[in-house]
Structures are given as structure tokens and as C-alpha cells.
Amino acid sequence: MIKQFIETLSQKNKSLKHLYSLIREHGPVSKSELIERTGLKQTTCTRLIDELIEKQLIVESGLGESSGGRKPLIYQINPDYYYLFGVDISRTHTKVLLMDLNLDIKEEALFSMNEESTPEVTINFIENEIINMLHTHQLNTSRILGIGIGAIGPLDRENGKILNPIDFPTKGWNNVPIGKILSEKFDTKVLLDSGVNTAVVAEYKKGLDKEVHNIIYCLSGIGIRVGILNDGHLVHGPADNLGLFGQGHMVVNIHGRKCVCGSYGCMHAYSTIPAIKEEVIHSLKRGHDSVLQEKLNDVGQVTFSDICWAVQENDALCSHIVKDAAYYTGVGLSNIINILQPQLVILNGPIHTQMDLFYEVTKDIALKRTTTIYPGYDVQFSRGELGENAAAIGAGSMVFDYYL
Numbered sequence: 001m002i003k004q005f006i007e008t009l010s011q012k013n014k015s016l017k018h019l020y021s022l023i024r025e026h027g028p029v030s031k032s033e034l035i036e037r038t039g040l041k042q043t044t045c046t047r048l049i050d051e052l053i054e055k056q057l058i059v060e061s062g063l064g065e066s067s068g069g070r071k072p073l074i075y076q077i078n079p080d081y082y083y084l085f086g087v088d089i090s091r092t093h094t095k096v097l098l099m100d101l102n103l104d105i106k107e108e109a110l111f112s113m114n115e116e117s118t119p120e121v122t123i124n125f126i127e128n129e130i131i132n133m134l135h136t137h138q139l140n141t142s143r144i145l146g147i148g149i150g151a152i153g154p155l156d157r158e159n160g161k162i163l164n165p166i167d168f169p170t171k172g173w174n175n176v177p178i179g180k181i182l183s184e185k186f187d188t189k190v191l192l193d194s195g196v197n198t199a200v201v202a203e204y205k206k207g208l209d210k211e212v213h214n215i216i217y218c219l220s221g222i223g224i225r226v227g228i229l230n231d232g233h234l235v236h237g238p239a240d241n242l243g244l245f246g247q248g249h250m251v252v253n254i255h256g257r258k259c260v261c262g263s264y265g266c267m268h269a270y271s272t273i274p275a276i277k278e279e280v281i282h283s284l285k286r287g288h289d290s291v292l293q294e295k296l297n298d299v300g301q302v303t304f305s306d307i308c309w310a311v312q313e314n315d316a317l318c319s320h321i322v323k324d325a326a327y328y329t330g331v332g333l334s335n336i337i338n339i340l341q342p343q344l345v346i347l348n349g350p351i352h353t354q355m356d357l358f359y360e361v362t363k364d365i366a367l368k369r370t371t372t373i374y375p376g377y378d379v380q381f382s383r384g385e386l387g388e389n390a391a392a393i394g395a396g397s398m399v400f401d402y403y404l
């Protein structure tokens with residue numbers, strides 16, 4: 001039935017779809033609240049609810065709060081009517097989640113991206129995990145509503161292609177028709193969007209307090225990606241598919257460092273894992289004091305984990321470099337915040353989650369440069385509620401949204 005919601009509908013089916021969408025969004029919810037939200041007559045609403053129950057699209061989920069008399073029955077969607085797969089492809093990992101329609105995770109699998117993670121290897125991993133999960137949960141492909149993918153751009157969303165992302169640990173990621181491949185393999189709908197966009201959708205639909213409708217989501221790691229939710233809607237621009245590198249190339253220092261994009265002083269040139277690593281290596285080679293000098297035989301081999309460890313040990317050199325990198329993210333973010341005035345800024349990705357110092361400095365700088373301009377503007381910051389699963393959860397949610 002949900003799959004038919006996408007087709008041209010009779011008036012009755014439109015009403016069923018509308019009611020079902022409201023129950024998904026606000027459930028568990030009582031009949032009187034649904035009548036209030038839809039303006040339907042009580043008899044019509046009762047008839048539609050009965051039909052949704054009969055078709056097993058919704059279930060009674062207990063009794064709600066009484067506003068005087070008897071406690072009312074409340075309704076929610078049947079989470080097991082269909083299942084969703086959410087896939088997150090980043091430069092560091094690929095994750096596959098099996099979820100029910102409440103976006104509750106039934107099973108997950110993770111694959112680290114390394115020099116061998118060609119598109120073939122990665123897609124093989126995704127296909128095998130989907131097959132294994134279907135088998136474990138005794139589901140056949142007809143029970144799958146679809147597969148959503150959140151990936152690194154640039155993307156051709158319409159045709160489900162990953163175009164030519166930079167900084168992947170292996171070559172071959174050029175015009176990869178992942179949507180077509182998975183859709184043919186599993187005979188199901190496959191949708192593709194940027195992982196940061198799916199992450200912000202996931203936090204909105206699943207993670208957060210429902211009153212927050214304006215959110216900026218910044219993912220920092222090997223690159224920087226920003227997703228924007230405005231009044232509950234994802235912002236897509238006409239150049240979404242063309243952007244070579246994403247939003248990390250906002251200039252934060254016009255006379256600054258040369259960036260890989262050819263410009264000078266981009267956030268990307270300061271605030272990514274490769275940029276921080278390069279700074280640390282340069283300083284160690286120049287002989288600056290650091291706990292890393294004793295830990296490593298070859299300072300040229302310093303890793304992101306080494307730097308995280310050194311920062312935790314209060315190493316002055318690494319702490320200084322990390323604060324400096326966070327400063328530039330804070331400046332870039334304050335530019336975006338001052339224009340869009342979101343209620344919430346979510347900072348996620350390995351740099352923010354594995355280095356409290358980076359997260360705190362970014363937040364302080366962005367906040368300082370925002371409240372100076374708008375005194376009393378109370379923008380909130382967090383690392384999100386869904387952690388590293390956000391991009392994959394939102395990818396699955398995107399498929400459900402498509403049908404509704």
C-alpha cells in the first residue's frame with residue numbers, strides 16, 4: 001500500500017495517505033488530535049483509521065492522556081509493515097543499516113575504507129550485507145521499501161551516480177552508477193543524496209526535539225561537508241550536483257594557505273584531518289617539543305589517532321595546532337550562522353567526536369562571532385543524538401519520505 005501512495009490517487013486514497021503521514025510524524029496520536037490536525041469529520045476519520053488498521057498500516061498502541069473522560073486510544077504506524085536499508089559511504093567507512101519504519105535499527109554492518117576499497121569491493125560489501133540481513137531476519141525483498149544511500153559528493157542524484165569524489169583512499173570512484181546497480185540487484189527503489197544531507201534529516205526525524213526546524217549540520221573529517229535544514233526542509237541548490245568539493249571551500253582567510261581547489265585560505269586548507277596532520281608533521285620535523293617525538297620512530301608517519309592521544313595528554317604543540325584549525329571552522333560556521341540564523345548547529349564527524357578540544361573551540365569561536373552581531377540570539381550547539389549512524393538512518397528515512 002505505501003508503494004502505491006506515490007501513484008495518482010483517488011480522493012479517498014489521498015486522505016488515507018495524509019492521515020498515515022500525520023500518524024507517522026506525530027504518533028502515537030489520538031483520534032481527536034488527528035481530527036484537529038486534518039479538519040476531518042469524526043465519522044470520516046473513524047472510517048479512515050479503521051481502514052488503515054485493516055490494511056495493517058497502523059496499530060493501536062495503548063491509551064493516551066485523558067482530557068476529562070475516558071482515556072483515548074492512540075495510534076502509531078506499524079513499524080514492521082516494510083523495512084528500509086540505509087547506507088552511508090564516507091571516506092573512512094561504509095555502513096549498512098537494516099531499519100523498521102520507525103527508523104529503529106534491526107542490524108548494522110561496518111566496513112573500513114582503505115586502499116582496497118574500490119567501488120566494486122564496496123558495492124559487493126553492501127550487497128552481501130543486505131543479503132545476510134534479509135536472511136537473518138527471514139525477509140524477502142518484497143518486504144523492503146527501498147535502499148537509501150548517503151555518500152560523498154559530487155553526485156548525480158537524479159541518476160543515482162557518485163561522480164568523482166576527491167580524497168577517497170582508493171582510485172576508481174568515477175561515475176559509479178550505484179543506484180542502478182543496487183536497484184537492479186534487489187528490484188527496489190534506490191535513492192542517493194549527500195551523507196551530510198541525510199544526517200541532518202535523520203536528526204530532525206529521529207534524533208531531536210520536534211520543535212527544532214532550522215538546523216545546520218557540519219561534518220568534519222578528511223573533508224568538510226555542511227547540510228542545511230530550513231523550516232524542516234532540506235536545502236538543495238541548483239549546483240548541488242556540480243560542486244566539486246562541497247562547502248569546506250568557504251574562504252576564511254583571503255591571504256591564507258593555498259587550497260587543493262586552487263583558491264587561498266579555504267576552511268578545507270586548515271580544518272580537515274589531512275591539514276592538521278600536515279601542520280603537526282611540519283612542526284615535529286622542525287624539532288618542536290611534543291610527546292609525539294618520543295612516541296614515534298618516524299614523525300612523518302604520525303596518524304590522526306596519535307594527534308588525538310597527544311591532545312588528551314595536554315601536549316602543547318598538538319593542542320595549539322588543533323585550536324588553530326578549530327578557529328577556522330568556527331569562523332566559517334559563524335559566516336553561515338549569521339546568514340541563516342539556525343536554532344541548532346550540529347558538529348559531527350571524527351574531528352568533533354574524537355577531539356573535545358576541537359569541538360569546544362569551534363563552538364566558542366562561532367558563538368562569539370555570532371552573538372556579537374545578534375546579541376541575545378540563542379543558537380544551540382550539539383554533536384547530535386544519533387552519532388555516526390545519522391547519515392545511514394537519514395538515507396533510509398529519505399526512501400520512506402519519497403513514498404509519502
Ligand SMILES: [Zn+2]
Binds near residue numbers: 248249261
Ligand atoms: Zn578550497
